[in-house]
Amino acid sequence: MRVMIDRDELIDAISGFGLFSDLSAPQLEAIIHIFDERMFAEGETIVHQGLSGSGFFVIVDGEARVEADGRELARLQRGDFFGEVAILIGVPAIADVIATRQMRCLVLPGPQLESFLISHPKVMYRMLQAQTRRLRAANRTGT
Amino acid sequence: MTESTRPFPPGSYPVVVIGSGPGGIQVSYALRRNGIEHAVISEDPSPGGMFRRWPHFQRLLSWTKPHAPEPVGSRAYERYDWNSLLADEPQARALQPGLMDGTSYFPSRPEMEQNLGLFAERAGIAIRYGCRWTATRRIDDAEGGGFVVETTDGEYRAPVLVVAVGVAEPYSPPGIGMELTHHYAEVRPAESYAGHRVLMLGKQNSGFELANGLLPWACSIALVSPSPAKFSVQTNSLAGVRARYVQPYEDFVLGGGVAVLNAALDRIERTEGGDGSLTVHLRRTDNGNELAIEVDDVISATGFVSPLLDLPDIGCSISGRSRLPVISSWWESTTLPGVFFAGTIGQAAKGLVKHGVPANSGAVHGARYNSQVLARYMAETRFGKSMERPSVALADIVGVIASELADAPELWHQRAYLARVFTVDPSSGLVDDGVQPLTHFLDDGGPNAVGVTLEADGTGAIFPVLYTRIAGDIRERAMVAHPLLRYDGPDARGEILAIVREAIPDVPAD
Numbered sequence: 269m270r271v272m273i274d275r276d277e278l279i280d281a282i283s284g285f286g287l288f289s290d291l292s293a294p295q296l297e298a299i300i301h302i303f304d305e306r307m308f309a310e311g312e313t314i315v316h317q318g319l320s321g322s323g324f325f326v327i328v329d330g331e332a333r334v335e336a337d338g339r340e341l342a343r344l345q346r347g348d349f350f351g352e353v354a355i356l357i358g359v360p361a362i363a364d365v366i367a368t369r370q371m372r373c374l375v376l377p378g379p380q381l382e383s384f385l386i387s388h389p390k391v392m393y394r395m396l397q398a399q400t401r402r403l404r405a406a407n408r409t410g411t
Numbered sequence: 412m413t414e415s416t417r418p419f420p421p422g423s424y425p426v427v428v429i430g431s432g433p434g435g436i437q438v439s440y441a442l443r444r445n446g447i448e449h450a451v452i453s454e455d456p457s458p459g460g461m462f463r464r465w466p467h468f469q470r471l472l473s474w475t476k477p478h479a480p481e482p483v484g485s486r487a488y489e490r491y492d493w494n495s496l497l498a499d500e501p502q503a504r505a506l507q508p509g510l511m512d513g514t515s516y517f518p519s520r521p522e523m524e525q526n527l528g529l530f531a532e533r534a535g536i537a538i539r540y541g542c543r544w545t546a547t548r549r550i551d552d553a554e555g556g557g558f559v560v561e562t563t564d565g566e567y568r569a570p571v572l573v574v575a576v577g578v579a580e581p582y583s584p585p586g587i588g589m590e591l592t593h594h595y596a597e598v599r600p601a602e603s604y605a606g607h608r609v610l611m612l613g614k615q616n617s618g619f620e621l622a623n624g625l626l627p628w629a630c631s632i633a634l635v636s637p638s639p640a641k642f643s644v645q646t647n648s649l650a651g652v653r654a655r656y657v658q659p660y661e662d663f664v665l666g667g668g669v670a671v672l673n674a675a676l677d678r679i680e681r682t683e684g685g686d687g688s689l690t691v692h693l694r695r696t697d698n699g700n701e702l703a704i705e706v707d708d709v710i711s712a713t714g715f716v717s718p719l720l721d722l723p724d725i726g727c728s729i730s731g732r733s734r735l736p737v738i739s740s741w742w743e744s745t746t747l748p749g750v751f752f753a754g755t756i757g758q759a760a761k762g763l764v765k766h767g768v769p770a771n772s773g774a775v776h777g778a779r780y781n782s783q784v785l786a787r788y789m790a791e792t793r794f795g796k797s798m799e800r801p802s803v804a805l806a807d808i809v810g811v812i813a814s815e816l817a818d819a820p821e822l823w824h825q826r827a828y829l830a831r832v833f834t835v836d837p838s839s840g841l842v843d844d845g846v847q848p849l850t851h852f853l854d855d856g857g858p859n860a861v862g863v864t865l866e867a868d869g870t871g872a873i874f875p876v877l878y879t880r881i882a883g884d885i886r887e888r889a890m891v892a893h894p895l896l897r898y899d900g901p902d903a904r905g906e907i908l909a910i911v912r913e914a915i916p917d918v919p920a921d
Contacts (some may be wrong), residue, residue, distance in 0.1 A: 275584055275732075294675040298696040301638035306761060307730040307737040309745040313854050319887050321827075321868065322767030360887070370737075370745075372730065377650075377767020379869045393826065 275300065278321050281328055282374070285347040286398065290390035301392065303374035308367040315351055315365040322374045324351045330371030336363040352395065355381045387391075413652055418537040419450035421565030425794070427452065429560070430575035431538045432460015433527055433775045434754015434782065437496050438573055439784035440537050444499070447794055448449050449573075451536070452562060454543035458531045459524040460754075467598055468624040469520040472616065472653050473774055473876040476516055478506040479751040481818075489820035493776035494518055496530045497783065503533040517655070539564070544576075549747075557749065563870045571793055573785075575754040578733050578773070580718040583711040588679025588799050591689055595621060604628045610691050610704060612676060613712035614640040619656035622669065622713055626659060633670040634659065637696045640671060647871045655785050656835040671698045679709055717756050722747065733761035740848040741788050742781060751789065755795040757781045762850055766868040770828035780821040780829060784846055800842040803833060808841060809908050816898035816907075818874050822865045830862035830878065835915055852878065853885050859914045874898075877907070879914040886913070 279296045284287050288296060303326070308314050315322045317336055326349045334342040334350070341363060344350055354361045355378040376384055385392040426442060428435055431453030439451045455463065466472070471494065477483070480493035484505045490499070494507040507526045511518050518526070531538065546561040550568070557570035581596040583589055586852070595617045601624055609629045611618045622632050634640070638662065639650035652660075662669040665723055674693035682688040682705055689709055693702045714735035723729050728737040728749040736752055737745050738759045744750040754760065758773035771777025790796040812833070815822060816844040821829045832844040844860070852862040854893050862878040874892035878885055888910040890903060897903070904921050911918050 292699055294694040294696045294699065298637035298673070299646075299676040301636060305731045307728065309737065309739065313850075316763075316853060318883065318885065319763070319765075319853075320889075321763070321767075321866075323764065323767065370728070375764075377764065377765050 286394045287326060287391055287394045289394065298327050301310055303376050306373050306375050308335060308371040310367055310369045312369060313364055315361045317362065317364045318360050320360045322351050322354060324355060324381045325349060326374040328372040328374060331368045333368050334363045334365055334372060352381065380384050417539055418723050419452060419539040421567055421569040423451040425569065426571045426573060427546050427567045427569040428462065428573045428579065429574060430754060431455050431458045431540065432575065432577050432754055433496060434575035434577065434778055435529050436527060436536050437779045438575055438753035438786060439500060441782045443785045445790035446796060447786065447790055450567060451538045451543050452542040452544065453540055456540050457528065458538065459527045459708055461577050462520060462523045462527060466520060466620060467595065467919060468620060470515065471517045471520065471523055473776060475507040475511065475518055477511055481614060484507055486820060487818040494523060494526060497779050498534050503530055506530055511863050544720060545744040547721055566716065571749050571751065573751045573753050576718050578715050578755050580716050582714050582716040584713055591679050592711040594711045596625050598710060601625055601628050604708065606630050607707040609708045609710060610635060611710050616652055616656060618712035619652045621710060622659035623656045626662065629798040631668050632659060633672060635674050635693060636671045637673060637675045647869050648867060649771060650767065650769055652794045655673055668820065674702060702877045722750065727904055740850045742785050751785060753782050754778050755862055762848065765827045766867055767797050768826065768869055769868045770801050770825050776824045780825055784829065787845065800844060802839060803841045803843050805918050807913055808833060808918055809904050812907050813899040813904050815863055827864055827866040830864040832860055832862050834858055834860040841915065854884055861911055861914050878909045879910065
């Protein structure tokens, strides 16, 4: 199973993500240099609840489940992102994120998220939109 | 050496190790220490791997301090010597400092090559040189399967492979006009660039190394990549360009003739009417503008990939710009079980990368400990060997942890990546479970335990973190950073005691 995809394919893939949908082609190329690319095996814990120092992840391929205190909170898939809450408010990870099948992610170290968002305000706006949707959904379901 | 005296003729072996760089040599030593028979093959004519050729300007990035706070040859000294391989026998320990001429604490490339050759000789590492790996096949049989390694000398069969071929195959990304560039690996002697205008694709260590080496020769240098350059002195880690290659950046900010540009490559073409010169068309990533630069040479400092041959074709997933294999915490392919990786390829198992600080698995001073841990794991899981788990008296545990935090090179070099684990064994009490990947400790579950490591948070501080496992739950307990990095004094021991008692309440006062 050869899962490698080349640079152009990766740029094509992330250009369709809401988070990056306002970026130009050169900016998208910069994104894949600024972020690291990582693979996670099925069952691997990517973010550990209660631990400090995690990163910001954007799912390029694959799926994950979000768990807190043993309770499943959400499922994540291609184009979704996670890890930003703990970084933005400076607390340990608030949930586990576990790959439910092999996952490819773009990863930005936590300490770089602030400067990245400030230098990419359109990405920050899209992240804010996504967070607002999550908040609205949480308010509706009472979770 | 005649054919009859060359070691490891083709045939069946419990393990086949491929590679004779520091990774292959170190893992061979560690396998032997754990009683695992194996063959080592390499296409090279002598030990050293990539250090037989590179770095291009003949000086390493990794230091060895001939004069350090700890005695040369001691375990604690390994913290100050990033280049010697590990052995128990005194005659094979800390070889690098004895081979350096005192002009730099970064060994020269020939000094490093000599260090590796001397280690292989003194540690008695047998390698079949001139034996090139050409193809791989899987065997599915009743005895558990395995692999056939085809080589220029014939076929090897083994249930387990350890691939230690480095990350040293030149890589240039596709693009219009890339055939007009030459790679880092093909760079000519520096003086041949005298008076040339040089453009470097890539702003990582290899690009800055070349730029630094060409400062006395090239008349102008442009370093180009889509994202801004990162420097180790800014990230406070090995992520980014190392301090000794920063000179071209200073030249840039002082207007000396070096340009450092954030731009994506559009195309490279021969300059119309130019005398063999090239025009590089760029699209700037910081403002979207187009930019064309006329130069004499374009060097592709775009990195290296792992030469994994046909392993991806038989099921080994690979990923990322370096085409590294997708591997477990124990450096085993997650999609092709039985294939392990040692040496710098081990950086594919990234661990937690807490606060963005990577482990040092891509360098000798990290990979050498991974090899020790890997060999022990293989001995236990593949060869049914029962490894020693020494008992630790409850009254001693604080002192043992403080001593590890002071001296353990594994923890200093592989921060937040390797941990020494002390477990409350239901039958035998508190035991030393040895050094393990931290992610394994966090995810594996088990009885109450303490995992001890050191960490950095990107601010420059380095501090111990003790992870307690209590009734299956993991808690992270960071200790206060000491300005001189001393973690065996009374204050530190008090902190250790308080944390350890969370998991092991019976520990007496220190």
